[in-house]
Amino acid sequence: MSLKNQAALDFLQVRRSRPAKTLVAPAPTREELMPLLIAAARSPDHGKLEPWRFVVIEHGAMQRLAALTETCGLAMGKSAEDIAKARSQFDMGHLAVAVIEVQKPSEKIPAIEQTYSAGAVCLALLNAALAAGWGANWLSGWQSHNRSFCEQGLGLSKNEKIAGFIHIATEGTAPPERPRPDVTTLTQWVSE
Numbered sequence: 001m002s003l004k005n006q007a008a009l010d011f012l013q014v015r016r017s018r019p020a021k022t023l024v025a026p027a028p029t030r031e032e033l034m035p036l037l038i039a040a041a042r043s044p045d046h047g048k049l050e051p052w053r054f055v056v057i058e059h060g061a062m063q064r065l066a067a068l069t070e071t072c073g074l075a076m077g078k079s080a081e082d083i084a085k086a087r088s089q090f091d092m093g094h095l096a097v098a099v100i101e102v103q104k105p106s107e108k109i110p111a112i113e114q115t116y117s118a119g120a121v122c123l124a125l126l127n128a129a130l131a132a133g134w135g136a137n138w139l140s141g142w143q144s145h146n147r148s149f150c151e152q153g154l155g156l157s158k159n160e161k162i163a164g165f166i167h168i169a170t171e172g173t174a175p176p177e178r179p180r181p182d183v184t185t186l187t188q189w190v191s192e
Protein backbone atom coordinates (compact mmCIF):
# COMPACT_ATOMS: atom_id res chain seq x y z
CA MET A 1 0.00 0.00 0.00
CA SER A 2 1.20 3.50 -0.79
CA LEU A 3 1.84 5.56 2.33
CA LYS A 4 0.55 9.13 2.46
CA ASN A 5 3.38 11.67 2.43
CA GLN A 6 1.79 14.87 3.70
CA ALA A 7 5.08 16.81 3.72
CA ALA A 8 5.61 16.04 0.03
CA LEU A 9 2.04 17.02 -0.78
CA ASP A 10 2.35 20.27 1.19
CA PHE A 11 5.56 21.08 -0.68
CA LEU A 12 3.92 20.46 -4.07
CA GLN A 13 1.00 22.76 -3.17
CA VAL A 14 3.25 25.76 -2.57
CA ARG A 15 6.45 25.11 -4.53
CA ARG A 16 7.70 27.90 -6.78
CA SER A 17 10.83 28.71 -8.71
CA ARG A 18 13.30 31.38 -7.66
CA PRO A 19 14.30 33.52 -10.69
CA ALA A 20 17.87 32.71 -11.75
CA LYS A 21 18.90 36.37 -11.66
CA THR A 22 18.05 36.52 -7.94
CA LEU A 23 20.21 33.52 -7.01
CA VAL A 24 23.43 34.07 -5.06
CA ALA A 25 26.39 31.93 -3.97
CA PRO A 26 26.89 29.34 -2.69
CA ALA A 27 25.75 26.75 -5.20
CA PRO A 28 25.57 23.09 -4.22
CA THR A 29 28.82 21.16 -4.07
CA ARG A 30 29.20 18.00 -6.17
CA GLU A 31 28.35 15.97 -3.07
CA GLU A 32 25.24 18.05 -2.42
CA LEU A 33 24.15 17.95 -6.05
CA MET A 34 24.46 14.19 -6.57
CA PRO A 35 21.37 13.20 -4.49
CA LEU A 36 19.34 15.75 -6.43
CA LEU A 37 20.47 14.23 -9.76
CA ILE A 38 19.65 10.76 -8.43
CA ALA A 39 16.17 11.96 -7.44
CA ALA A 40 15.68 13.55 -10.87
CA ALA A 41 16.72 10.38 -12.67
CA ARG A 42 13.96 8.58 -10.80
CA SER A 43 11.49 9.86 -13.39
CA PRO A 44 8.95 8.09 -15.56
CA ASP A 45 10.68 6.65 -18.63
CA HIS A 46 8.61 4.49 -20.99
CA GLY A 47 10.62 1.45 -22.04
CA LYS A 48 13.50 2.16 -19.64
CA LEU A 49 15.40 3.90 -22.43
CA GLU A 50 17.00 6.52 -20.14
CA PRO A 51 16.54 9.16 -22.84
CA TRP A 52 18.43 11.82 -20.91
CA ARG A 53 21.70 12.65 -19.20
CA PHE A 54 23.15 15.57 -17.24
CA VAL A 55 25.87 18.11 -17.99
CA VAL A 56 26.71 20.04 -14.82
CA ILE A 57 27.85 23.55 -15.68
CA GLU A 58 30.07 24.67 -12.85
CA HIS A 59 31.01 28.27 -12.20
CA GLY A 60 34.30 27.97 -14.09
CA ALA A 61 32.47 27.14 -17.35
CA MET A 62 29.96 30.01 -17.20
CA GLN A 63 32.07 32.64 -18.97
CA ARG A 64 32.91 30.29 -21.86
CA LEU A 65 29.18 29.63 -22.39
CA ALA A 66 28.34 33.34 -22.09
CA ALA A 67 30.91 34.13 -24.80
CA LEU A 68 29.64 31.27 -26.99
CA THR A 69 26.08 32.57 -26.60
CA GLU A 70 27.30 35.89 -27.95
CA THR A 71 29.10 34.25 -30.88
CA CYS A 72 26.00 32.19 -31.78
CA GLY A 73 23.72 35.21 -31.37
CA LEU A 74 25.85 37.32 -33.74
CA ALA A 75 25.79 34.49 -36.31
CA MET A 76 21.98 34.34 -35.96
CA GLY A 77 21.63 38.12 -36.42
CA LYS A 78 20.30 38.66 -32.89
CA SER A 79 20.17 42.20 -31.49
CA ALA A 80 22.65 43.37 -28.86
CA GLU A 81 19.74 43.41 -26.39
CA ASP A 82 18.75 39.80 -27.16
CA ILE A 83 22.36 38.68 -26.85
CA ALA A 84 22.87 40.46 -23.53
CA LYS A 85 19.68 38.90 -22.13
CA ALA A 86 20.54 35.41 -23.36
CA ARG A 87 24.11 35.43 -22.10
CA SER A 88 23.10 36.86 -18.71
CA GLN A 89 22.07 33.42 -17.38
CA PHE A 90 25.74 32.42 -17.70
CA ASP A 91 27.22 35.81 -16.80
CA MET A 92 25.28 35.68 -13.54
CA GLY A 93 25.17 31.89 -13.16
CA HIS A 94 26.60 29.96 -10.21
CA LEU A 95 25.74 26.39 -11.20
CA ALA A 96 23.34 25.02 -13.78
CA VAL A 97 22.49 21.48 -14.78
CA ALA A 98 21.82 21.08 -18.48
CA VAL A 99 19.30 18.26 -18.76
CA ILE A 100 20.07 16.63 -22.09
CA GLU A 101 17.36 14.79 -23.99
CA VAL A 102 19.02 11.76 -25.62
CA GLN A 103 16.79 10.25 -28.30
CA LYS A 104 17.21 6.48 -28.32
CA PRO A 105 16.23 4.35 -31.31
CA SER A 106 13.08 2.43 -30.47
CA GLU A 107 10.36 0.76 -32.51
CA LYS A 108 8.00 0.95 -29.56
CA ILE A 109 8.57 4.27 -27.80
CA PRO A 110 7.71 7.38 -29.85
CA ALA A 111 10.24 10.22 -29.88
CA ILE A 112 7.72 12.55 -28.23
CA GLU A 113 7.50 10.29 -25.19
CA GLN A 114 11.27 10.49 -24.80
CA THR A 115 10.94 14.28 -24.95
CA TYR A 116 8.24 14.21 -22.27
CA SER A 117 10.47 12.05 -20.08
CA ALA A 118 13.30 14.59 -20.39
CA GLY A 119 10.85 17.33 -19.39
CA ALA A 120 9.83 15.25 -16.40
CA VAL A 121 13.48 14.99 -15.37
CA CYS A 122 13.78 18.79 -15.55
CA LEU A 123 10.82 19.28 -13.22
CA ALA A 124 11.98 16.52 -10.89
CA LEU A 125 15.41 18.13 -10.60
CA LEU A 126 13.87 21.57 -10.06
CA ASN A 127 11.60 20.20 -7.34
CA ALA A 128 14.37 18.20 -5.69
CA ALA A 129 16.54 21.32 -5.54
CA LEU A 130 13.70 23.43 -4.12
CA ALA A 131 12.79 20.71 -1.60
CA ALA A 132 16.43 20.62 -0.48
CA GLY A 133 16.21 24.34 0.29
CA TRP A 134 18.04 25.70 -2.75
CA GLY A 135 16.76 28.41 -5.05
CA ALA A 136 16.25 26.95 -8.51
CA ASN A 137 14.94 27.97 -11.92
CA TRP A 138 14.35 26.16 -15.24
CA LEU A 139 15.60 28.30 -18.13
CA SER A 140 16.08 27.70 -21.83
CA GLY A 141 16.85 30.67 -24.10
CA TRP A 142 17.35 30.60 -27.86
CA GLN A 143 20.92 29.38 -27.49
CA SER A 144 19.63 26.14 -26.01
CA HIS A 145 18.06 25.36 -29.41
CA ASN A 146 21.11 26.43 -31.44
CA ARG A 147 23.14 23.46 -32.75
CA SER A 148 26.50 25.28 -32.63
CA PHE A 149 25.90 26.15 -28.99
CA CYS A 150 24.82 22.58 -28.17
CA GLU A 151 27.73 20.93 -29.95
CA GLN A 152 30.57 23.38 -29.20
CA GLY A 153 29.33 24.40 -25.78
CA LEU A 154 28.29 21.08 -24.28
CA GLY A 155 29.56 18.46 -26.75
CA LEU A 156 26.12 17.20 -27.70
CA SER A 157 25.66 14.52 -30.36
CA LYS A 158 23.16 14.71 -33.23
CA ASN A 159 20.53 12.76 -31.27
CA GLU A 160 20.79 15.08 -28.27
CA LYS A 161 19.05 18.33 -27.35
CA ILE A 162 19.03 20.62 -24.34
CA ALA A 163 15.74 20.06 -22.48
CA GLY A 164 16.55 22.82 -20.02
CA PHE A 165 19.11 24.54 -17.85
CA ILE A 166 18.22 24.06 -14.19
CA HIS A 167 20.01 26.82 -12.29
CA ILE A 168 20.60 25.93 -8.65
CA ALA A 169 22.12 28.18 -5.96
CA THR A 170 21.02 30.09 -2.89
CA GLU A 171 17.86 32.17 -2.78
CA GLY A 172 18.69 35.90 -2.75
CA THR A 173 15.35 37.67 -2.54
CA ALA A 174 12.07 35.80 -2.16
CA PRO A 175 9.95 36.31 -5.30
CA PRO A 176 6.31 37.35 -5.05
CA GLU A 177 3.80 34.61 -5.80
CA ARG A 178 2.72 34.63 -9.43
CA PRO A 179 -0.86 34.08 -10.59
CA ARG A 180 -1.69 30.39 -10.72
CA PRO A 181 -4.12 28.75 -13.11
CA ASP A 182 -7.77 28.25 -12.23
CA VAL A 183 -7.62 24.50 -12.45
CA THR A 184 -11.40 24.12 -12.50
CA THR A 185 -11.50 25.81 -15.93
CA LEU A 186 -8.72 23.52 -17.20
CA THR A 187 -10.28 20.31 -16.05
CA GLN A 188 -12.86 18.25 -17.86
CA TRP A 189 -14.45 15.31 -16.10
CA VAL A 190 -15.49 12.41 -18.28
CA SER A 191 -17.75 9.94 -16.55
CA GLU A 192 -19.42 8.03 -19.38
Ligand SMILES: Cc1cc2nc3c(=O)[nH]c(=O)nc-3n(C[C@H](O)[C@H](O)[C@H](O)COP(=O)(O)O)c2cc1C
Nearest residue numbers: 015016017018019137138139140141142163164178
Ligand atom coordinates in the same frame (compact mmCIF):
# COMPACT_ATOMS: atom_id res chain seq x y z
C1 LIG B 1 10.83 24.57 -20.96
C2 LIG B 1 10.87 25.85 -20.16
C3 LIG B 1 11.76 26.85 -20.49
C4 LIG B 1 11.79 28.05 -19.80
N1 LIG B 1 12.69 29.00 -20.16
C5 LIG B 1 12.67 30.19 -19.53
C6 LIG B 1 13.60 31.20 -19.90
O1 LIG B 1 14.45 31.00 -20.77
N2 LIG B 1 13.52 32.40 -19.27
C7 LIG B 1 12.59 32.63 -18.29
O2 LIG B 1 12.58 33.74 -17.74
N3 LIG B 1 11.74 31.69 -17.88
C8 LIG B 1 11.75 30.47 -18.49
N4 LIG B 1 10.89 29.49 -18.10
C9 LIG B 1 9.93 29.77 -17.03
C10 LIG B 1 10.61 29.74 -15.68
O3 LIG B 1 11.04 28.42 -15.37
C11 LIG B 1 9.66 30.28 -14.64
O4 LIG B 1 10.42 30.73 -13.61
C12 LIG B 1 8.67 29.26 -14.17
O5 LIG B 1 7.63 29.17 -15.10
C13 LIG B 1 8.11 29.57 -12.81
O6 LIG B 1 7.32 28.48 -12.43
P1 LIG B 1 7.13 27.99 -10.93
O7 LIG B 1 7.16 29.19 -10.05
O8 LIG B 1 5.79 27.32 -10.98
O9 LIG B 1 8.21 27.02 -10.60
C14 LIG B 1 10.88 28.26 -18.74
C15 LIG B 1 10.00 27.24 -18.37
C16 LIG B 1 9.99 26.04 -19.06
C17 LIG B 1 9.02 24.97 -18.66
